[in-house]
Amino acid sequence: NRPDKLNALDRATIAALKAELAAAADDPAPRAVVLAGAGGKAFAAGADIAEMARLGPAEAEAYSREGQALAQAIDAVGRPVIAAVDGYALGGGCELALMCHLRVASAKARFGQPETKLGLIPGFGGTQRLARLVGEGRALELLLVGAPIDAARAFEIGLANRVVEGGALDGALALADEIAAVGPEAARACLRAVREGLRLPLGAGLELEARLFGQTFAGDEMREGTAAFMEKRPPRFAGR
Ligand code: COA
Numbered sequence: 001n002r003p004d005k006l007n008a009l010d011r012a013t014i015a016a017l018k019a020e021l022a023a024a025a026d027d028p029a030p031r032a033v034v035l036a037g038a039g040g041k042a043f044a045a046g047a048d049i050a051e052m053a054r055l056g057p058a059e060a061e062a063y064s065r066e067g068q069a070l071a072q073a074i075d076a077v078g079r080p081v082i083a084a085v086d087g088y089a090l091g092g093g094c095e096l097a098l099m100c101h102l103r104v105a106s107a108k109a110r111f112g113q114p115e116t117k118l119g120l121i122p123g124f125g126g127t128q129r130l131a132r133l134v135g136e137g138r139a140l141e142l143l144l145v146g147a148p149i150d151a152a153r154a155f156e157i158g159l160a161n162r163v164v165e166g167g168a169l170d171g172a173l174a175l176a177d178e179i180a181a182v183g184p185e186a187a188r189a190c191l192r193a194v195r196e197g198l199r200l201p202l203g204a205g206l207e208l209e210a211r212l213f214g215q216t217f218a219g220d221e222m223r224e225g226t227a228a229f230m231e232k233r234p235p236r237f238a239g240r
Contacts (some may be wrong), residue, residue, distance in 0.1 A: 112146065
């Protein structure tokens with residue numbers, strides 16, 4: 001929420017965002033969390049260039065780790081975190097969107113990693129997550145050319161899950177509503193299986209899946225979900 005600077009991620013904004021994410025993690029009620037930029041013009045136009053310009057190498061490395069740690073704060077929410085991208089998601093803003101579990105874009109969204117134009121590289125996970133999400137070649141093109149892509153292209157390469165008519169926030173809230181209807185423990189287990197699994201070799205990832213699959217059978221949620229199917233009625237998951 002720093003619209004006069006297009007929500008550029010200075011240290012204070014990163015700290016505020018971490019505090020909000022920690023509050024969301026502590027609140028058991030939400031089934032999903034939406035992250036949006038204030039002002040309608042940008043999700044976030046990057047790390048704060050004015051702040052970065054003053055850093056030396058060791059400070060820059062620490063700044064990178066501070067920004068990277070937003071990903072742990074997002075995963076600690078334990079529920080899907082959806083980026084609602086209106087306008088610019090550049091540099092650190094694109095990386096923040098990449099840390100989220102899902103991305104909803106409006107037609108005016110622009111995604112990009114322009115750091116090389118400034119003579120630096122992404123430091124909030126962009127070189128790693130972008131390549132994992134859209135593939136090495138597409139990631140390298142975005143990194144090496146530095147020019148932003150529009151919402152349609154972002155959707156085409158799998159960077160945006162959805163492009164919606166109207167505002168991204170409404171689109172993200174609609175997606176959150178859809179997620180709110182599935183089993184909340186199952187949703188949580190999917191997040192773990194995919195996020196942790198992607199960091200593992202396939203065999204270890206399948207082990208993790210089998211364990212989590214087994215754990216879902218220990219809870220009431222799957223009893224209710226399967227009973228509802230057989231009784232031809234909508235499921236009533238706890239907390240709805
Ligand atoms: N860091 C710090 N300040 C930023 C910023 C950033 N990443 N992005 C925008 N701002 C500030 C501008 O300096 C300006 O501040 P000012 O009004 O005090 O001069 C304000 O936000 C509005 O931005 P402005 O450039 O005037 O808007 P615009 O509509 O003309 O252009 C962009 C929008 C996104 C094209 C342009 O702001 C831009 O290129 N930003 C940097 C993007 C970038 O390289 N990000 C990667 C950083 S690693």
